[in-house]
Amino acid sequence: MTVLFAMILDGIFGEPKWLWSRIPHPAVIMGKAVGHIDTTYNTGENRKIKGTISFAALVIAALILGMIIAAIPGIWTDVILGAMLIAQRSLVEHVAAVGTGLRMSLQQGRRAVAIIVSRDTRDMTTSDVTRSAIESGSENFSDGVIAPIFWFAIGGLPALLVYKITNTADSMIGYKTPRHLQFGWAAARFDDLLNWVPARLTALLIWATDRQTPFAKIAADAKLHRSPNAGWPEAAMAYKQNVVLAGPRSYDGKLTLFPYVNEAGKHTLGPDDIAQTTQTLWAAWWMTLAIALFVAII
Template identity: 60%
Template sequence: MTLLLALLLDAIAGEPRWLWQRFPHPAVLMGRCVGWIDDTFNTGASRKIKGAASFAGLVCAAYILGLLLAAIPGAIVDLLILAILLAQRSLVDHVRAVADGLRLSVGDGRNAVAMIVSRDTRTMDKSAVARSAIESGAENMSDGITAPVFWFAVLGLPGLLVYKITNTADSMIGYKTPRHADFGWAAARFDDLLNYIPARLTAALMMMVTPDRPSWSAIAQDAGKHLSPNAGWPEAAMAHGHNIALAGPRSYHGTTRDLPFVNANGRIALTADDIDASITTLWKTWGLLVVAAVIIALF
């Protein structure tokens, strides 16, 4: 029942601005912890060992904190923490903002999508803006909703907090840059491990609710084209489910990377209407998670 109520509370309330203007969001606090180990230990030699050891410390601390919070009588603590750390409403609002901006102008669409992607947006055309928003929505459906729900269902608050600190660390230090290739290696690999099942579960749920109902084999074939071992699964499900091409060439820090398209035979010219269609799929996928939460509560 806690899982069901948390999903509903997040979908209704989202991220109350009045609250997080007064208090730091837990994700912000996690980010500060990751930033601290980066500033403190990411120096000198043996950076891979230092990164692994300091990241392991964060994971242990998150697990212990989860145990302490779970020991508090009643379900209200579990409910509030899970609802706060889910991101369905926030995700949909950010993706919808791109569609709204794109309907005003390409420039407004670029500004909105720059809030949710790390690639260069200054020279994006309309299709690239829409494609980026749809990709972000699909990937973050797994990272921001399915995976937290999965790990809470499996291990309760300790599992949820371990997942969130890992995902936060991966987003901050898990890049193959000169500074973080070694130091963030452990965080990136552990994030890959924790997202292995949720990413494929998200793809399976999307497969059932997208208009074209793609085959699992088609999704699996294109998922491997993605740089990430996990992000390609929900993106491939979204691409095949709407018969559109996602991923493809994009620019990072002024350097263009000629990456392959996911569902290369799909439609490449995309609009704000395609973003709206992807949002419908995100909500339908969320709806299946709600059904799963009901089943868990009953049995």
């Protein structure tokens, strides 16, 4: 019931600005902790060892904190914290904002999508902006919704906090850049491990909202993606909407030629495709809620 109530609470309220403008969000606190180990220990030699040890310390701290909080009598502390760390409503709102921006102007769309992606947005076309929003929505539905729900259901609040600190660390130091290639190695690999099952579950949920494409085609295209996990929800969404995703994109002024996912899909995209994505995200969420209800009943 804890997971079910947390999902409902997040689905209704999301991340209210009036609250998080007054107190720090748990994800912000986690980000500061990761930033601290990065600035303090990511120096000199043996960065891989330093990164592994300092990341392991954060994971252990998250596990212990989760166990302490979980020991509080009643379920509502877990429910409230769980709702804070599941990001369905805020995810959909951010994705939908890109479509709203595009309907006003291309520049507004670029500004909106820049909030949710790290790639260069200055020269994006309408199709590029749309594609970026769909990809972000698909990947973050796995990372920010299904994976937290999965680990919350498997191991309660301790497992949820371990997942969130890992995912936060991966998003901050898990890049293959000269600064973080060694230091963020452990965080990136552990994040890959924790997201392996949820990413494939997310693809199944998105596919189940339509079921028109053989799942084997989704699995085949998922393997084209540069990430061992992100390709699964993106491929599922690409086939669900018959759009092409992934492909070339620019980071820090450098064009990177990634392969396309569902290359035969529609290339010219716009706000209506973003609206369809948000509808699919809610449909998959409702399906997940139904599963959580079923598990709670039995």
